[in-house]
Amino acid sequence: MTEHAPILYMAPQTCARVSLTALEEIGEPFETRLIAFKAGEHRRPDYLAVNPAGKIPALDTGRGIVTQSGSILLYLARTHPDTKLLPLTGDPLGDAATVSTLFRLSSDLHPLVTRFVLPGMMLQSDEAAPQIRAKAEELLIQQLQPIAEQLAQQRWMLGPDWSIVDTYLAWIWFRITGAGFDAAAFPEIAEMTGRANDRAAAKRALEHEARAQQDLKQRGLAFTPPQVTTQKS
Ligand SMILES: N[C@@H](CCC(=O)N[C@@H](CS)C(=O)NCC(=O)O)C(=O)O
The missing domain is CATH 3.40.30.10 (Glutaredoxin)
Structure with missing residues (x-):
């Protein structure tokens, strides 16, 4: 090729x-x-x-x-x-922990974003959309709580340094707060994702999207x- x-x-x-x-x-x-x-x-x-x-x-x-x-x-x-982008060291256990955080965002949180923002995608009719959205909101709160607690102790999700998982959470935060999720509920996440979005590369990505x-x-x-x-x- x-x-x-x-x-x-x-x-x-x-x-x-x-x-x-x-x-x-x-x-x-x-x-x-x-x-x-x-x-x-x-x-x-x-x-x-x-x-x-x-x-x-x-x-x-x-x-x-x-x-x-x-x-x-x-x-x-x-x-x-x-x-x-990720603090990979080659240590199988340490790298597994890093990848686990990545999967937490892509496998646990990301599907809830779809259910919260576009609940109608899950259905043939729109009737149950509000219940799907309400359940997604409850599960989002459950998933975001431990992340917020961790961010109260450290600057970024994986420790003192930025990594791409912070940007992943910033996208999730953008989507759910843009669809009415209460941003005030998790000030640590609002603050960290704001810092992730302030990075020069993030701004260039947003310009590209625009x-x-x-x-x-x-x-x-x-x-x-x-x-x-x-x-x-
Ligand atoms: N697990 C996939 C999810 C990808 C995904 O759901 N992408 C959405 C956009 S955010 C999409 O392509 N949706 C179109 C569709 O599902 O029909 C990943 O992490 O890449």
Whole structure:
């Protein structure tokens, strides 16, 4: 296979932001391909050939395709150790703990984001959407509590230094607070994710997204999640 600069398949405001930020942190040339969900581009044969799951992000590394945010971030961290995306040392137990935090975000928290922000995606009809959202909110609080407690003791999720898991949490925080999650409930997370978003690479990733969003808008393909309120019993 011909080697080329990495190509990230992405869409603005999605979890692809974390991989996009990782590429910006690395600072080497890369390209992006914008996938318009509203046009169903993620279900088209040419994209399913990249990622049969029909989800973004996917990273065409030039030597093969990597899917799943956790795998993309691990791949980028291992191929660019100097960037310190993750504090991997080669110690199996220490590295397992680092990867565990990454999976906690991608496997435990991320699915709750979808249920909180887009509960209608889980259903044939919108009737149960408020209950799904309320349950997701309860589980989000349960998951975020120990992270907030840890952040009261240390500057970043993995200790004194920033890592890409902080940016992952910043995306989760952006999505849920943007959909009505009470930001005041976890000031430590609000403060840390604010610092993660202030990094130069994070700002470049947001600028990149803004250009992609503008492109979608001009084509009438910008995605706006439906508004659902949480049912309080
Ligand atoms: N476990 C996957 C989840 C990816 C995912 O759900 N991506 C969303 C965007 S945030 C997507 O492509 N959704 C389109 C769909 O599910 O149809 C990962 O971590 O990469």
